[in-house]
Amino acid sequence: MTRRYVVIGNGIAGQTCAEELRKLDAEASIVMIAAEKHPLYNRVALPRYLRGQVRREKVFMRTAEDYATRNLEIHFETWVTDIDVREKVVRTNRDQSFPYDALLIATGGRPKPPPWPGSDQVSQVLGFQTIDDTDAIIARADSAERVLVMGGSFIGYELAEGVSYRKTAKVTWIMRGPWFLRYVLDEEGGRLCREMGEAQGVEFLTSDEVQK
Template identity: 80%
Template sequence: MTRRYVILGNGIAGQTCAEDLRKADADASIVMVAAERHPLYNRVALPRYLRGQVRREKVFMRTAEQYAAQNLEIHFETWATDIDLREKVVQTNRGHELKYDAILIATGGRPKPPPWPGSTDVTACLGFQTLDDTDAIIEKADASQRVLVMGGSFIGYELAEGVSFRHKAGVTWIMRGPWFLRYVLDEEGGQLCRQMGEEQGVQFITSDEVQKFSRNNGRYLAETVNGEKVEFDLLTYGVGLDYYTEPVRTGVELKNGIVTDSKLRTSAPDAYAAGDIAVFYDLMVERHNQMGTWDNAEAHGKVAARNMAGADEDFFDVPTYTTTMFGSTLAVMGVTPDVQPGLESVRTFSLEEKFYRKLFFKDDRLVGAIMIGPPKGRKKLIEIMRSRQRIERPKQELLDPANLKDS
């Protein structure tokens, strides 16, 4: 009997799962449900596209013909409206009724709406999640004198860095915290980020937030709690995601996303979750965790595919995130205090030489790291994290790249 798989989402988690299932079973029915109108594209490349360093066509990773060649049935601009986990059937906005033997929910999320008073009156207001978002930001930013970026997260950073790199429009970056990534970096790390950003022309407003938006001579005016006033033409923001859990009304545990065990299984039979939406049991820190990185989602897709096909495999990997940092490099690996408070840490930095390294430990095991500057020794640090070995030597020694020769 032909086995039936339904994959909700065609990001890298869903795409990887579908293709690995096809490799394992040439005869299976595999149906993908994709909310966007595009085939798979590289979300990691969107900041480079925003900066003008990558052409739009280079962002795409699959074509419609490639889905057909693998006998993957895909429905674009389609999303689940109801998932009956007991009867194993999915209803979509386009009237499909999709029955399954196993399902992967990899629907990710959408940007939270701007929380600031009056922001709904700013018609030029854009989040940064999809290719269509990026197209719109490029079009409007290129016609703007000043772009206002709000939010002290990775998304806020990628917007500020990308727009300021792309063209000469002014960029003002407002964040409630005292510095970028306040739960991961300390004051000196935040100071280095600010120093490098200001050298690229970014204006920083920290420990503040907008209390009022208004129109002013055909432009917009933002007024902050601390009395700052910023005239701007485009508002972009990154304040987190709302995860697309609405179709799952009963049958699984929800906690910001969909809770799974270490095998990416939900509490419903034959139902798995992967990617940003999965609140998975992370064996590295022995607690539930939620990661929004590309490589984590891809690795989720591989493990989910094997388990949906009958395996019994735990997920264990070290998530990584690497991007440019105002002309340098920002690299994050493993688990950091924003998702696992109370980690022990050691650090080293130089504002003059523009480098910063901070390592995070739990129970004498290396579990995470953040670097600004050349990421020397990165591979060795990841190797140590994967080994889960206890660190017997002084932890400070791991900060020196000379002690971390990449194999």
């Protein structure tokens, strides 16, 4: 009997699982459901793409043809709307139903929406997680005079440094803590990171936060 596998998510975890399943079982039915419209790409390379150090096509790790070559049935721009664990069926927003013998949920996460009043009325607020996010950041940063980065995380650092590296917009970076990654770095480490950022033209606003 042919085994039926459904993989929800097209990141590195979902892709690796699907390809390993194919190696183990050449006859299995393997369905992948991907919310994004792109084949697998390297999220770790997005900061370098933002800086202009990597061409966009080099970010991708698979092509659409690779799925067919591996006999993987993939559905792009598709969202799971229901998982019936009793009947072992996955349903999607496209009125599709995929029965399964084994299911992997590898959807990853999403950035939390900004919590500040008024942020939902500003069209220029962007996250930095996907290649579409990066495309939008590049387009807007290259046409803007100023860019504000909010949050003292490592992703914030990559975003501030990456936009500043493009030399198209003045970057201001605001964070609650007295220095970058305050729970990881000591004061000296935070100071060194600040000096590196300022050398790139980044303006730091520390011990401060957005109110509105």
